[in-house]
Amino acid sequence: DAKTTQPPSMDCAEGRAANLPCNHSTISGNEYVYWYRQIHSQGPQYIIHGLKNNETNEMASLIITEDRKSSTLILPHATLRDTAVYYCIVRTEGGSEKLVFGKGTKLTVNP
Amino acid sequence: DAGITQSPRHKVTETGTPVTLRCHQTENHRYMYWYRQDPGHGLRLIHYSYGVKDTDKGEVSDGYSVSRSKTEDFLLTLESATSSQTSVYFCAISAVQSNEKLFFGSGTQLSVL
DSSP: OOSOBOOSEEEEETTSOEEEEEEOTTOOTTOOEEEEEEOTTSOOEEEEEESSSOEEOSSOEEEEOTTSSEEEEEETTOOGGGOEEEEEEEOOTTOGGGOOOOOOEEEEEEO | OOOEEEEOSEEEEOTTOOEEEEEEESSOOSEEEEEEEETTTEEEEEEEEEETTEEEEOTTOTTOEEEEEETTEEEEEESSOOGGGOEEEEEEEESSSSSOOOEEOOOEEEEEO
16 A cells, blocks of 8 residues: 555646645655656656755755655646656665555646 | 656556556656556555566555566566556656655556446
């Protein structure tokens, strides 16, 4: 079973920031938080990952709480093309070969 | 985009027939994975490989076998397809074991009638 909890769906207005939450209260000290997304009919796409510090790249920002029990993925200026299912994943013991995807959050960006 | 090609992209077959799906990569990545995706279940790991001829089972491996005879190819075989194996199958690759991102292929839609 996935070690994360995400809301099943969220809506966001185009041009506004999309903030996607994820709870991972049982995360271990050496486990990373990954975010992927899947646009309809395509393979999942890596977005960002982090351990304890906040991370930013060209796609998004990842904010991890100090206790590491939750995180938020931020898309600063959502576009219609950001409509997708977003997966928050905690890497399980044994390495990335056992990366477990949950059901994710369906983000709908509205015009 | 990572060089991952899945073939075929679509396949319709009958119950009881063997089916082989192919994943081909041009990235020379060590790790390869097969996932299936079904409504209400998200992505589930079937099998993975951590090197040539080195494979292991994932969470839903029953009814599936895999082979990796060379770095670039990872084959998924359904020895006797069943209707419950109707799904979208995704191949993924990664370069290293720890905290490395996965690159996914475009998927294979398999329908077993």
